[in-house]
């Protein structure tokens with residue numbers, strides 16, 4: 199029998215829902231429970247492509263909209279060989295944002311249909327679980343003001359949320375919505391339990407390709 203593989207778990211959700219907090223906490227919690235787990239944040243601002251994306255996000259650089267969409271996707275593809283290697287070694291990978299953020303943010307710009315937005319990410323490793331951290335705009339506002347990066351405005355974020363809802367209609371994907379208004383620890387416990395169940399379920403199943 200082939201060796202057991204790790205699971206690919208994506209965290210998505212509105213700004214300040216707690217994706218980065220829960221991503222770190224999940225990897226920590228899984229490791230403490232004896233699992234092998236790694237975290238990747240997208241965009242990964244440390245690579246050359248990631249640095250270009252970062253300079254766009256902090257408004258140091260203006261990039262054309264199609265171009266920046268393709269750069270976000272390329273920033274995922276550059277991780278794919280290592281992601282596959284790790285998954286096949288039994289390491290669970292938690293991704294803080296993935297292709298769904300890619301599609302939702304570009305689609306929210308208004309002149310890009312979902313189908314066009316999805317194409318560059320077709321064939322990426324398909325997440326075994328997509329956790330959508332749901333938080334109302336009012337509760338998100340209580341967690342502080344928006345920063346000064348691109349996309350950080352409530353009107354744009356509302357459009358992003360609508361795009362996420364469209365993506366969630368795809369029943370070939372394992373979306374699970376969790377209530378992100380809980381305390382960090384309660385939410386962590388819920389997320390860890392869903393993650394461990396998924397890890398168990400997929401360990402002997404082949405890794406699939408996204409949107410194929």
Ligand code: ADP
Nearest residue numbers: 212213214215216217218219220341380381382
């Ligand atoms: P995201 O990555 O989704 O934008 P973060 O994890 O960076 O969100 O969290 C945004 C802010 O909200 C941070 O200040 C964080 O400490 C706080 N925060 C995260 N989770 C919770 C929670 N469950 N309850 C209250 N505050 C939270």
Ligand code: FDM
Nearest residue numbers: 240241270271295296299300303304349
């Ligand atoms: N973002 C993120 C995109 O527009 N496309 C993508 O593919 C991804 C992964 O970049 F505004 C946006 C979403 C957010 C910004 O912010 C990254 P964080 O705080 O690093 O998640």
Ligand code: MG
Nearest residue numbers: 217218219294
């Ligand atoms: Mg974050």
